[in-house]
Amino acid sequence: MRDIFIFLCLFGLAAAALWRPWLMTLTYLYTDLIQPQRLSYYLFRGVPLSLIIAIAAVLLFVTDRKKNLRLNFVQVLMALFVIWFTFTSSRAIIQDSQVWFKWDSAWKAVIFGGLFLPMVLSTRRRIEAAICLTILCVALVTTSGAMKTLAGGGGYKDLKMIVDVNSGLYESSTIGAVGMAIVPLVLYVYKHCDLVGRNIFTKIAVVGLCASSVLVVIGTEARTGLVCIVALALMYFVRAKRKLVFAAGMAVALAVSVPLLPQSFIDRMSTILHPNEEVSAATRTNVWGWALDFVKQHPFGGGFRVSRLTSFDLSLPVRGPDGNVIRMRIVKERARAFHSSYVEVLAEQGWPGLFLYLGIVGGTLFQLGRMMRRYHNGAPEDRWRHDLAQAMFRALAVYAVGGAFVGLSTQTTLYMIIAIGLAHMQVDATRRAALARPAAMPRWRRPAADLPSGVATA
């Protein structure tokens, strides 16, 4: 039954490309994020769905008259990043199928999610449709996790969301970070997107989506999620007009929610303050130290999945009932993941890879910040440009903060967020170019509706 349902949804989404050919690109992103093969019991097992849809999307893109071929320097960095990690994969220290398995998912995420998507998203409607799709794909996992948490089914490594796998959006720390990253996008869509109605149902949906992003952090007990909640709250606080009211509201919300939180969640979050007394947290700090030592000997990195070489002993205190340390216990750790996007890229791709990665994330954040300043006091009809840039900035910043504690460097969601931000800037750059030199712009590329809006072209 589930197979038929998913098949009908996927077929419907792909069929919509008959009317709107660019929807095939969004169908590809849907299959990449949701992975219907994992949701299905029989029907899609072994079917190369992503490949089929990707070919169709590229073919339809070629015929698209509104494709935006303007290149941002971040897209150039992405292309260089792909070339670089292909090079490091070819000379990886451990040469086996796992290296090329990760390379396969990484280049698709960067090329399709990051490089190709901004060329397809050439209008506001397309950008907002991509945002809605991202929100819904993430919401599939967060709503499932949130409902199970409310039903008492949460717990570290116990909460299974939709499918029992530990990769992509279905990994607990990843969904904790991505779930918080979509909150600014949800609020933007409710405020500005004309595809979404303003009524009681959408209001409930918006509150539900934001609440489910928080609940899934509680349910998975992912510390990364808590860090992302704090980062997001700080960003809203910094830009709040009434900071005292905002701070008082946060304090009241905290005071009300803490007694309702499960004790296991509070115990796990308290380990953030004492990282050397808990295995998972101590492993992170040790594996980061290992990576820094490793990159001193291998400045060009060790290639994908080099984390399998990690090896160290943890020394953890064992405390008695009175809280005093009784003895130290030794835990041997082997082949542990890096648990940080930045450390992961540094160890796997070396310093050049890290600089490229930081250039991609930092360059996008910088440009979004510049766009926010440009439209900060703009005309009312340009308010959405500021708010979208701000929402994308916040989403990417939360993702970047979360990425410090979980490996998100090759996740499609990261490059989708970057791509949507870039698309927004590209559409704006095309419009401003048309304002500055209308005669030089081909007729079909001139924006029709908003040409006379009179925005500063600086």
Next chain:
Amino acid sequence: MIDNLALFFVHGALGILVLRLIMRPDPDDLGKPRARPIDRFRRRPGADD
């Protein structure tokens, strides 16, 4: 049960989104002449043979 409920809600919303994308024209297209592939092959008035 909960997973199926989430699947139903999210894909229902996705269906509504896709229908709206099909039914509503892109505002950026409004005011522009509808481009047809045949136009590329038509002789322009006044063009030399």
